Amino acid sequence: MSRKLAALALVLAILVCSMGLKTAISHGNAGSPVMIANSPAPAPIGPPPVKGK
Amino acid sequence: MPGPLALAIWYVGIALEIAFVVCSIARKSFFRYIFLNAYFLLALGSDAGRYFFLNKFGQASDEYRYAYFYTDALLTLALYVALISLYSRVFGELRFNKYVRFGAVLLLLGTAVFSYAVVVQSEQILATTFAYELSQNLYFVGLVLTYILWGAVLKLRETRTRLVQFILALGLYFSAYAACYALTNLSSRYSVVQYLSGAIGCLLPLAWTVTMWRYAEESRLEPARLLAVAR
Numbered sequence: 477m478s479r480k481l482a483a484l485a486l487v488l489a490i491l492v493c494s495m496g497l498k499t500a501i502s503h504g505n506a507g508s509p510v511m512i513a514n515s516p517a518p519a520p521i522g523p524p525p526v527k528g529k
Numbered sequence: 530m531p532g533p534l535a536l537a538i539w540y541v542g543i544a545l546e547i548a549f550v551v552c553s554i555a556r557k558s559f560f561r562y563i564f565l566n567a568y569f570l571l572a573l574g575s576d577a578g579r580y581f582f583l584n585k586f587g588q589a590s591d592e593y594r595y596a597y598f599y600t601d602a603l604l605t606l607a608l609y610v611a612l613i614s615l616y617s618r619v620f621g622e623l624r625f626n627k628y629v630r631f632g633a634v635l636l637l638l639g640t641a642v643f644s645y646a647v648v649v650q651s652e653q654i655l656a657t658t659f660a661y662e663l664s665q666n667l668y669f670v671g672l673v674l675t676y677i678l679w680g681a682v683l684k685l686r687e688t689r690t691r692l693v694q695f696i697l698a699l700g701l702y703f704s705a706y707a708a709c710y711a712l713t714n715l716s717s718r719y720s721v722v723q724y725l726s727g728a729i730g731c732l733l734p735l736a737w738t739v740t741m742w743r744y745a746e747e748s749r750l751e752p753a754r755l756l757a758v759a760r
Binding site: 479480483486487490491494495497501502514515520 | 726
């Protein structure tokens, strides 16, 4: 049980660190439509299509 | 259509992705590193889909953007699974696999819940925004996880060359993209970053292919020597 709690605490810590890093790198503008992509494919022109029609 | 430089970078990336899969088959390591191969096979499938939409609708079309960002979310998920498979190999001998799997699922769920909480109140298309947000958040989780794994490799004195090189290459890849992300936020000269981003995309298949080709599964090295400071 204590090991599972330790794993849970570690998971939360990793999540907080990751989101903190993302916010720090993006200068507090973590929701900005910039791209992190996983492929050398040419990025589309413009941000992801998120506006409802 | 994008310019010749962007297309050339893409074709080199595709060639390197194919090279990794071919090298793993040739070195009889395809099933040993099945999740790494699955990632590149999925990347090849994504490339085919993206090429179809790019060719048919153009780079500025909504269709290509949807195809690009949805496949990217899938690829990030596949890379996360590949990273967890490296965790399993490092911690496998300590019989921590059960905890690694439990932690990985928990972390994925936590990231998904966090991403949902971020996008749920927006008036935008939830599915698209969620896929994009999850992809980005999972990416940063992967970055932190890779550094933790590198710490574990040093602490546990892991000596398997392939494993060490795979993890180092992944750390370099994640860090380079994070730097690219920061640069995009700092600079409005987007086109420069766009080429940079494509070039970084070739880094992981290149490093992994070289590792797979140069080193046998039995190769060993001393990771502590990589940190030794020359006097």
